[in-house]
Amino acid sequence: xxxxxxxxxxxxxxxxxxxxxSSTDVTKAFIDRSEKSEELNAYITNDFTSALDKAKxxxxxxxxxxxxxxxxxxxxDLFCTKNIKTTAGSKILxxxxxxxxxxxxxxxxxxxxxxxxxxxxxxxAMGSSNETSFFGNVQSPIDKNLVPGGSSGGSASAVAGQLTxxxxxxxxxxxxxxxxxxxxxxxxxxxxxxxxRYGIVAFASSLDQAGPMAQNVKDCALLHEVISSYDPxxxxxxxxxxxxxxxELTNNIKGKKIGIPKExxxxxxxxxxxxxxxKGIQYIKDCGAETIDISLPNTSYxxxxxxIVAPAEASSNLARYDGVKYGFRxxxxxxIDMYERTRSEGFGAEVQRRIMIGTYVLSSGYYDAxxxxxxxxxxxxxxxxxxxxxxxxxxxxPSTPSSAFKIGEKTNDPVSxxxxxxxxxxxxxxxxxxxxxxxxxxxxxxxxxxxIIGKAFDEQKILNIAYAMEEKINFKNKIxxxxxx
Amino acid sequence: MSKKDSEYLINRKDNQYEVxxxxxxxxxxxxxxxxxxxxxxxxxxxxxxxxSLVDAAFPGMLPVINxxxxxxxxxxxxxxxxxxxxxxxxxxxxYFYADLPQGYxxxxxxxxxxGEGKVILDMPNGQKEVGIERLHxxxxxxxxIHDLDPQNTFVDLNRSGVALMEIVxxxxxxxxxxxxxxxxxxxxxxxxxxxxDGNMQEGSLRADVNVSVRPKGSKEFGTxxxxxxxxxxxxxxxxxxxxxxxxxxxxxxxxxxxxxxxLFDTKKNETRSMRSKEDAHDYRYFPDPDLLxxxxxxxxxxxxxNDIPELPDDKKKRxxxxxxxxxxxxxxxxxxxxxxxxxxKVVAKMGKNKDIKLAVNWITGELFAxxxxxxxxxxxxxxxxxxxxxxxxxxxxxTISGKIAKTVFELMIDGDKDPQKIVxxxxxxxxxxxxxxxALIDKIINDNREKAIEYKQGKEKLFGFFVGQAMKASGGKAxxxxxxxxxxxxx
Numbered sequence: 001x002x003x004x005x006x007x008x009x010x011x012x013x014x015x016x017x018x019x020x021x022s023s024t025d026v027t028k029a030f031i032d033r034s035e036k037s038e039e040l041n042a043y044i045t046n047d048f049t050s051a052l053d054k055a056k057x058x059x060x061x062x063x064x065x066x067x068x069x070x071x072x073x074x075x076x077d078l079f080c081t082k083n084i085k086t087t088a089g090s091k092i093l094x095x096x097x098x099x100x101x102x103x104x105x106x107x108x109x110x111x112x113x114x115x116x117x118x119x120x121x122x123x124x125a126m127g128s129s130n131e132t133s134f135f136g137n138v139q140s141p142i143d144k145n146l147v148p149g150g151s152s153g154g155s156a157s158a159v160a161g162q163l164t165x166x167x168x169x170x171x172x173x174x175x176x177x178x179x180x181x182x183x184x185x186x187x188x189x190x191x192x193x194x195x196x197r198y199g200i201v202a203f204a205s206s207l208d209q210a211g212p213m214a215q216n217v218k219d220c221a222l223l224h225e226v227i228s229s230y231d232p233x234x235x236x237x238x239x240x241x242x243x244x245x246x247x248e249l250t251n252n253i254k255g256k257k258i259g260i261p262k263e264x265x266x267x268x269x270x271x272x273x274x275x276x277x278x279k280g281i282q283y284i285k286d287c288g289a290e291t292i293d294i295s296l297p298n299t300s301y302x303x304x305x306x307x308i309v310a311p312a313e314a315s316s317n318l319a320r321y322d323g324v325k326y327g328f329r330x331x332x333x334x335x336i337d338m339y340e341r342t343r344s345e346g347f348g349a350e351v352q353r354r355i356m357i358g359t360y361v362l363s364s365g366y367y368d369a370x371x372x373x374x375x376x377x378x379x380x381x382x383x384x385x386x387x388x389x390x391x392x393x394x395x396x397x398p399s400t401p402s403s404a405f406k407i408g409e410k411t412n413d414p415v416s417x418x419x420x421x422x423x424x425x426x427x428x429x430x431x432x433x434x435x436x437x438x439x440x441x442x443x444x445x446x447x448x449x450x451x452i453i454g455k456a457f458d459e460q461k462i463l464n465i466a467y468a469m470e471e472k473i474n475f476k477n478k479i480x481x482x483x484x485x
Numbered sequence: 486m487s488k489k490d491s492e493y494l495i496n497r498k499d500n501q502y503e504v505x506x507x508x509x510x511x512x513x514x515x516x517x518x519x520x521x522x523x524x525x526x527x528x529x530x531x532x533x534x535x536x537s538l539v540d541a542a543f544p545g546m547l548p549v550i551n552x553x554x555x556x557x558x559x560x561x562x563x564x565x566x567x568x569x570x571x572x573x574x575x576x577x578x579x580y581f582y583a584d585l586p587q588g589y590x591x592x593x594x595x596x597x598x599x600g601e602g603k604v605i606l607d608m609p610n611g612q613k614e615v616g617i618e619r620l621h622x623x624x625x626x627x628x629x630i631h632d633l634d635p636q637n638t639f640v641d642l643n644r645s646g647v648a649l650m651e652i653v654x655x656x657x658x659x660x661x662x663x664x665x666x667x668x669x670x671x672x673x674x675x676x677x678x679x680x681x682d683g684n685m686q687e688g689s690l691r692a693d694v695n696v697s698v699r700p701k702g703s704k705e706f707g708t709x710x711x712x713x714x715x716x717x718x719x720x721x722x723x724x725x726x727x728x729x730x731x732x733x734x735x736x737x738x739x740x741x742x743x744x745x746x747x748l749f750d751t752k753k754n755e756t757r758s759m760r761s762k763e764d765a766h767d768y769r770y771f772p773d774p775d776l777l778x779x780x781x782x783x784x785x786x787x788x789x790x791n792d793i794p795e796l797p798d799d800k801k802k803r804x805x806x807x808x809x810x811x812x813x814x815x816x817x818x819x820x821x822x823x824x825x826x827x828x829x830k831v832v833a834k835m836g837k838n839k840d841i842k843l844a845v846n847w848i849t850g851e852l853f854a855x856x857x858x859x860x861x862x863x864x865x866x867x868x869x870x871x872x873x874x875x876x877x878x879x880x881x882x883x884t885i886s887g888k889i890a891k892t893v894f895e896l897m898i899d900g901d902k903d904p905q906k907i908v909x910x911x912x913x914x915x916x917x918x919x920x921x922x923x924a925l926i927d928k929i930i931n932d933n934r935e936k937a938i939e940y941k942q943g944k945e946k947l948f949g950f951f952v953g954q955a956m957k958a959s960g961g962k963a964x965x966x967x968x969x970x971x972x973x974x975x976x
Contacts, residue, residue: 319588
């Protein structure tokens with residue numbers, strides 16, 4: 001069945017349950033496609049041999065009550081996987097093999113899924129183009145030499161390129177939604193505290209969230225249902241009543257009020273993004289919901305706030321990579337020299353840049369002016385959303401201020417790279433759920449996404465809105481298989 | 486002794502200097518597991534056998550607060566008469582060291598779990614109040630071992646993540662003696678509460694000592710130096726003595742004191758500079774985003790308050806009132822919880838007709854002497870409180886004399902024997918039959934006629950001779966009081 005890889009997760013689950021397909025059929029198909037797709041550089045580590053073994057084992061003793069019965073899946077290499085190398089895209093963890101499993105991946109395997117391999121990403125999830133990975137940049141399946149976005153670039157490329165039916169990424173400032181938008185797929189950043197951070201290599205603890213990436217909203221809802229769980233091993237995990245997101249999914253959003261924040265109309269935003277947004281507003285109305293103009297007055301402070309908070313936390317979170325206990329170690333004359341060499345050689349330029357920014361903003365004498373102030377602004381940004389949600393059910397914005405750019409186009413201009421996150425970072429700062437859905441193409445034929453932002457714990461509602469809009473948009477991703485010889 | 490005489494001052498020519506001391510005590514929380522992980526805290530295990538993935542800071546590992554340690558810290562706060570903060574925050578203290586796996590220590594910086602409090606010290610010239618600035622919870626680091634290999638340093642992470650309480654005093658201490666009393670009082674309170682075993686040999690209690698000097702009568706503080714990580718009271722006292730004199734000498738020479746961190750060299754008995762203020766670490770404190778602010782309810786605190794045992798100050802007051810003890814006696818009994826427990830057991834076992842003074846004298850005299858000579862704690866006493874109480878009662882009701890009691894006590898030590906049985910088996914019961922004693926005394930007077938006459942003529946010293954003779958004749962078993970009475974009558 002050559003069309004296996006084109007099937008959605010929901011279809012694959014259905015076909016396995018109905019015994020039209022075996023797990024081995026499905027696993028083989030995705031391995032085969034992955035092997036032909038080396039040029040995308042989506043994988044850092046593959047586990048194809050044992051994936052096939054696991055698929056065969058599943059077929060011998062299938063359990064069709066599971067939510068992901070025998071479904072093969074590759075995951076971002078930021079999730080620690082037991083006995084499988086986990087690098088976070090960094091040289092400093094080049095040889096690191098965890099003895100433990102992250103809660104989120106554990107949840108996935110417990111529902112019957114099978115690990116295909118570990119997907120490329122920006123080093124420690126710091127980047128918007130997957131160009132900071134020690135393992136090389138990832139190609140977008142949309143076009144040659146186009147970035148897939150980042151930091152979950154390998155994940156986006158693998159889903160859009162049909163190397164895995166669905167995947168999980170992590171999102172600290174847009175790392176799921178921006179690459180989803182760039183590659184024409186769906187990506188959900190859940191409410192902070194919805195998915196456990198246990199076993200995920202930390203970037204910025206108060207912002208990091210794992211989330212699903214999929215071909216469509218229904219698949220996204222199903223995977224989210226699997227990965228979201230309360231976990232006592234993560235003190236920031238929240239024990240709230242979780243929905244059966246896929247079962248409760250509905251395209252009926254009649255009467256829902258959707259806010260359109262005027263501050264997201266930023267200077268220099270291409271007309272095609274504005275047009276896309278207007279189209280989105282029309283789709284909302286077509287679905288029987290209404291749109292309301294709202295204001296999120298502190299939006300313009302979100303990006304500078306983010307680029308203080310995230311590097312500050314990262315500078316501390318990455319202190320453990322010191323060459324003493326695990327990972328890469330460079331030889332040094334003494335302890336300090338060993339630290340300096342290990343970290344200079346082990347971390348790439350972008351990670352070093354952020355460690356330095358973070359160290360600076362936490363320094364005594366600067367703490368109040370930067371970190372403390374950023375925390376106050378963060379509160380204001382959250383208050384903006386709280387105010388808005390008194391009037392609306394959800395908020396609609398573009399996912400990114402532009403479509404995907406060429407590899408190398410922005411590597412020497414970090415600030416312009418950071419601007420990519422302008423519509424996504426406020427959501428992380430406020431701890432809210434946000435979903436990006438493909439909504440159209442730009443003049444070059446590259447995908448463009450719209451973002452729906454919900455109240456905390458309101459994933460079901462934004463999934464429903466996305467589901468309803470998806471039907472109206474009827475987006476078709478233009479995948480030419482350019483990389484397959 | 487007047488208050489003036491007891492002042493600890495450093496004299497130089499015409500100048501007198503006062504020493505100002507503040508302590509940061511690091512007390513290991515008595516807890517089975519670590520502050521943010523489930524690893525064991527047991528002392529003395531093989532290196533790196535009590536280390537979880539969290540303690541070793543593996544990627545993606547997260548801290549989860551140990552509620553028991555929180556309770557222990559709050560209880561200690563209550564014991565220090567301190568304000569318990571319902572909301573406290575864990576911060577990261579960032580620095581690099583090989584035995585600090587995370588690259589930061591989780592501590593509490595701006596918002597500690599316990600605020601201001603006080604402890605009362607009993608000094609020879611009266612009571613002294615010492616202010617507590619704060620108490621906060623933090624993780625201990627691992628241990629770097631530099632002397633096992635000429636080229637390499639070994640790291641043992643067993644201690645990594647163990648819960649510590651840092652108790653910061655106000656700069657209220659003025660002498661090495663007060664420091665001694667302060668540490669002992671803290672230790673006593675925490676042992677009563679069961680929140681720290683106070684074992685200084687195992688490093689459960691250590692302190693950073695802040696010392697400054699100022700001319701006597703001055704209100705302003707001098708520049709202070711911090712002496713890091715001193716692990717015995719004796720060393721603290723020696724370090725303070727050295728450091729205060731060093732600072733005074735500098736002032737006398739017209740030099741200034743640099744604010745710096747110093748180390749105490751126990752072999753050379755001197756402090757030396759570790760790092761100056763300029764070289765001080767910038768710890769880049771910020772709230773740990775892996776942990777939510779720690780919030781405790783009024784109810785939670787109240788329940789812990791109900792759980793607080795009688796503490797040394799209250800126990801002392803009660804002992805003085807209830808048992809009519811002197812302040813000195815009460816202090817000796819309450820300062821160590823196990824001594825207090827032993828004493829109270831003895832009191833309970835003595836029953837109605839009890840002689841508390843006698844019991845106290847015997848505990849602080851005979852029992853302490855035996856414990857001392859055997860190097861035992863009172864909790865390991867070879868004589869149980871029950872048998873001890875029986876012994877005291879045997880003295881009190883005249884069954885045996887104090888002197889015989891000492892013999893009996895010697896025999897009790899081996900195997901915690903019942904003194905009653907010893908008395909019976911060895912026939913040590915006191916002779917209290919007046920008729921028998923009268924006959925015995927008649928014989929002695931008869932045998933020593935001349936001495937009896939001398940006594941009657943005024944040589945009163947000879948009374949003791951007759952007592953001694955009577956005791957000897959009875960094999961030490963005669964009731965000395967009766968002997969006295971009969972002798973007085975007959976002579």
